[in-house]
Amino acid sequence: MRKHVLAGGLAVAMAALATAPGQAQEPVTLTYLTSQGWSLDAHQALAEKFKQETGITIDTQIVPADQYASVLKAKLNSGEGPDIFGSQSGGTEFLNYNVEKNAVDLSGEAWAKLEDPLVAAQATVNGKLYGLTFWDSLGLVWVVNYSKPIFAKYGLTVPKTYEDLKGTCKTLLDNGIQPIFEPFSNGWHHVLWFAEVGPRYEQLQPGLAAELNANKATFAGNEAMRANLTQFKELYDLGCMGPNALSDSWADNTKMLGTGAAAMVVAPLAFPMAVKRDYPDFNPDDVGFFVMPLSDNQILNVNPAGPTMLIYKNSPHIAEAKKYFDFLTRPENIQFFLDNAPEALTMPFPNVKDKFSPAQKAFMEAYKDNRGTVYQTAVTYVVPQWMDMGKDITALVTEAMSPDDVLDSVDKRRSELAAAARDPAWK
Amino acid sequence: MSSSRYPVYFVLPAIALYIIFFIIPSISGIAYSFTDWSSYSDEINYVGWQNFQKIFSPSERYLTYIWNTLVFTGLTIVLKTVFGLGLALLLNEGVRRFVNLYRVLIYLPAILPTLVVALIFRSILNPATGLLNNVLRFVGLDALALRWLVDPHIAMLSVVAVDTWKGIGYIMVILLAGLQTIPRDYYEAAQIDGANAWSRFRYITLPLLMPAIMVVTVLNVLYGLRVFDIVYALTNGGPGYATEVISTEIFKAFSKGQYGLGTAVSSILFVILLVAGYFVIRLLERDRNKEEAS
The missing domain is CATH 3.40.190.10 (Periplasmic binding protein-like II)
Structure with a gap:
């Protein structure tokens, strides 16, 4: 009960702040917490392109892999999650971060219908898609x-x-x-x-x-x-x-x-x-x-699962984070990623030009x-x-x-x- | 002065704050250790001693973590106190020039953030590319170029060594302050009586320094038993589980969302701290009383 009263109070306060007249628009910065190895140079380049286009900064915070789960869980459990966080897709890892409680349902997003079903299935819990797997999980063996x-x-x-x-x-x-x-x-x-x-x-x-x-x-x-x-x-x-x-x-x-x-x-x-x-x-x-x-x-x-980006449910910038996912999944940006990430050979979206060599x-x-x-x-x-x-x-x-x-x-x-x-x- | 100058209820706000912010959280922490509270479910059930049974079960590693914590504490107490005292004595009597510079230099590691110290030492202690092993190999001591942080037999000793390096300055400053309160007349009188350096140290310095030694011992015990950051940043409890201590395990339990288990381990640490703190103070107080009596 006390929790509800507190949450209600906070919600009213936040709403009052959000609707306060005459406030100048602050430039938005989205914090993105991810594990070492999941944010490639091509991801960073796209984040920079996104900033130029929208003015929204993506502040990528990279945590060493051996500490990542602990740090993220500590943040999520204390109610101070980042706007966007990374997780391996696949049911049990999502369970580890309790995504049904902590992440935004992205099933209705336009890109969700385009993502490879095998890959999307790994980021789906109880019929709801919770993450964007902007990663080569099909060619990455x-x-x-x-x-x-x-x-x-x-x-x-x-x-x-x-x-x-x-x-x-x-x-x-x-x-x-x-x-x-x-x-x-x-x-x-x-x-x-x-x-x-x-x-x-x-x-x-x-x-x-x-x-x-x-x-x-x-x-x-x-x-x-x-x-x-x-x-x-x-x-x-x-x-x-x-x-x-x-x-x-x-x-x-x-x-x-x-x-x-x-x-x-x-x-x-x-x-x-x-x-x-x-x-x-x-x-x-x-x-x-x-x-x-x-x-x-x-x-x-x-392994059709891979590093996946999720939006934190209590983030004050859910709309901006969704905008970022829309931006990433534009065909030209998917191809940009593929062309600039030596680690990737293909992407789980249609109409991309893959990079498999004859030997591969x-x-x-x-x-x-x-x-x-x-x-x-x-x-x-x-x-x-x-x-x-x-x-x-x-x-x-x-x-x-x-x-x-x-x-x-x-x-x-x-x-x-x-x-x-x-x-x-x-x- | 009358003790009833102020009415008793003046103390109530302070007591209320203390109860709200210290007593209630501590007791509720202990209460939660008897539950299955976890991040996976909003339901919290009373599970009796289940968490404690798990911790003390021989099939779990918690007893090893408790042992590692005690080893770390014991070694750091001895090393920091002995070396801290040695340096304090040197700076108090032995060294005459640049004393203040030396004090600053020795104290410097204490103010460096632990994470920075750990990162630097991870690099220095790297068996293949680290500075220490390269120097050892350069001077022909190849046999001493060990796998400092990744050999399970010596990893804990390496962590202790780094922590001692970092903490020694702090201990030295306290002991130095203690040394400076000892009147020089005692030493002069002892010298006239023919006491040699060791006797002067044993019968003047050490007894009169006991209050300062008591303070550093209590500080070292409390710090050692609660150690977390230096272990987490240097080895993260590895290789395997060789350097895992109580606090890193508490952190892991909480970060895994096993709050009930985490609070149970915390409660055990609390009891160990309480008992250790009590006995250390009693022991040192008794020694001091004995010295004063004689």
Whole structure:
């Protein structure tokens, strides 16, 4: 009751302020809170274009990835959210930020009808669209990018099983080359090796994701998952990820492949172009691709979810934020983004000119009938604990946890999240 | 002076403010620790000791976090007090020139924002590119070029070292002020009696400095047990969970929307602080009384 009185009082005060006569229009600044890696240079350039056109400033506040969820949740929970905030799409991450309570329903926006349905579905909760995924979530598949010249020099072929990968690493190590660049310090990248291999777990146990979501199966005891973690640790122990993996940062990704300091990096398919941007002499055709072969995986991992922008429900600038989304989704601005973001190959909107190279097209074509959805999207309550899983896997490689401990830990956090969300499957 | 000059009800506004802003929030915080209050639901249910059972369950890591906090507190108390006292003694007696400059330089880290200090040290302590390891390698001490913040065996010690570096100036200033209140006559009399430097320190400086040492110990205990920012910014509790402390866990519980659990961990920290603070003061008071009696 007291809350209602207070809220009512505030609303009256705000309305009185808004309707006060003779007040000059203040220039509007929209605060946009996002995680490191989700705001590309092309996003910033578009924000600048938007400012020139409308006078509305987009104040992008970038938070390190390992602290992002905590910072955003603290802001949302204290009722002081930013005007616009970023979140991975996919039901459970949206649940983490309680978007039905905290975000504006955007189903009625003009661009909502144009967005790719597969992508829009990931930003939809109970039939309402809550976010704009201004990101290449269709062409952005995380695969092992490898240096063709280094592989050719040592007579290496594309590894198709874990044993192949281990052999490749050993050959490279024997020749003084760091096989894999794996940055642990950001807290999120090394989890990809586990969650992106989800289609393989599904292949070995069909229907596993559905069973996990219905609380009829657990991560603990799953042989393929245990094998994945055991193999990952073995690669770390062998030195395949270099001596400083725990302090390596994702910010150095292009440097590692661009300078030949490492032979392999798990990165999006568009990664070679990003390397070329930073190292103009680099030839993108020198990069080849293969899927992460842990647990002997040979299925392409697809993730229709991606970084998504949402409008905070209590923002005083909802209209301006919607205007910004309208601006971004104009065809010329979508194409501008695509042309200026080396990381993007296509966009989830119609009539864009994609940038797949012949090699990328061939790679995607090869896996056309052999693909599956990654587990952070297929399985509930995985994305909200992504950074915790990162800590677990770091604890695994530093001998503080065993593979079984990690899997138990994932199950435990899923149960907690499900219980907090009053998920009927967990009752 | 009559104690009844002012009527008792004059104190009521102050008591009311204290109750509203300190007592009620503290008690309601403890009350919430017995609920399942979370950001996912508006419903709040009484769950008894469930949150505390979870915290003290051997399958959870909370006991490790409590242990880490105690290790951090213990080490920082000893290091800051010993080095702070050493520097205070040097500046009080040993150094004659540029004393004020040294005081400022030693105090400087205390006024730097913790986040800035953490960012600088993250760079200095980077095992591959950091200044410290590069210097060590340059002088041929490759074996000492460790993985300071990412080796779980030494990460906590690195955090303690950085925190000591930052906090030492503050402690030094308090101890220096304490040293300056000791009359020089005592030292002169002791010297005439043939007391050497150690005896003068042991039987004059230390007993007369006890009030200042008590203050810094209480401050260090309270700071150490509540430590958050330096750990959060340096390692974020990692690698894995190696440097996780109570306050980082409280922050994580709150940011995950697990308010009930967060307040339960806070309540435990509150009890630890209360008990630790009480015993530290009692212990030091007793020592002082003993010194005075003798």
